[in-house]
Amino acid sequence: MVSFRGASADAMAALTDLVGGVAEASAPVVSGDLFSAARTVRYEAALRRVVTDQSVPAEARSGLVGDLFNGKVDAATLGVLRDAAGRRWTRTRDLADALEQLGVIAAVRSVGLQADTLVDELFAVRQLVNRDHGLRDALSDPLRSVADKGALVDTLLTGKVLPTTVQLVKQALAGSYRTVVAALEDYERTAAQVQGEGVATVHVARPITESDQRRLAAALTRQYGRPVHLNIVVDAGVIGGMKVEIGDDVIDGTVLARLDDARRKIAG
Structure with missing residues (x-):
């Protein structure tokens, strides 16, 4: 799993508790919002530097993120984002990584009692990608767009697995991990960990x-x-x-x- 140290580990623990309090009915929206926010923070270097700069007061960082995302995400997501922006982070990249992990946690919460099924399905997809060289190459091909790869995932999985499984497999295509397989393995462990397993x-x-x-x-x-x-x-x-x-x-x-x-x- 993504490893956090020092201040980032403390921030992640507090934010995990915050996401754990999100209502199950709101969790699917919060999950998608957090994934989107993670992409924004990861690829907008100026924003990432400002919201992780400890010389900028926490209230200012939180206010900036609040203004940026207000009206674009669920109210519960906005609370998480403001809280995250006001915290200390050991490395600048940790904030985006944390938001992605929090999105996975919210996704797991969204399936309720089907969390074990989610873990099994993520494992099954990971095994499929590992075994099928053609599929693995297609999902890792830098010349194919993320949208094109996502359409392939829809064709393979939609209607056969939980919608949340499809969501997480598509998120694994975002490129924040070394490979799709590595992302799926991390998501799988996070899903089990949410249940204390x-x-x-x-x-x-x-x-x-x-x-x-x-x-x-x-x-x-x-x-x-x-x-x-x-x-x-x-x-x-x-x-x-x-x-x-x-x-x-x-x-x-x-x-x-x-x-x-x-x-x-x-x-x-």
């Missing part, structure tokens, strides 16, 4: 039963002290057992890993 990617040789998934999720929940959402990847390269990736941790219980371990012990 971690995300574990589980590589197996063949599909595992729902009961086995429940047992694995329960074991990981006990180990990490919070609920864990499982993403199952059927991987022909796994020879028996499974490999679990959660955060920076890798738990490799595959047969191949055990054989490699045995070889090292023999060689030692």
Whole structure:
């Protein structure tokens, strides 16, 4: 996920609480507004410099943003933007990155009890883009406009997944991340985090039963002290057992890993 340090981390924590108080009914509009504001701040260098300049009084920065966005965004969004402009940011780019992350959080809130479905769909789209080289090239082609890429996403996904999933996949095309896949992975983790969950990617040789998934999720929940959402990847390269990736941790219980371990012990 996007990492914030120092003052930016404090600002992001406060703004996350603020977005968490947005009514679910308003969240879809707030999400779109925040994504739009993030683009404006990211690409308007003069504005970005002014609203992150600590020599400018917080009230002036907040007032400038209020005047700029008043009447163009929802009232709840305007409150978030004014608050964000009045805070300290460690790096000038952090404000735009924070607004994008806050847009993802608002998007997750907009789906209510379907948040788990959103996480699953983002993962499925990420896997599709990873596997389909033609699709990945089309979505990363610098000669294709964002609108053209968005139309391709609509053709592939509209009516098959949640509207919010389509919204987030289109947002992943904005270019603020190194790749579309990296953006989707970050959004996926944010969506799980909003629910207080971690995300574990589980590589197996063949599909595992729902009961086995429940047992694995329960074991990981006990180990990490919070609920864990499982993403199952059927991987022909796994020879028996499974490999679990959660955060920076890798738990490799595959047969191949055990054989490699045995070889090292023999060689030692």
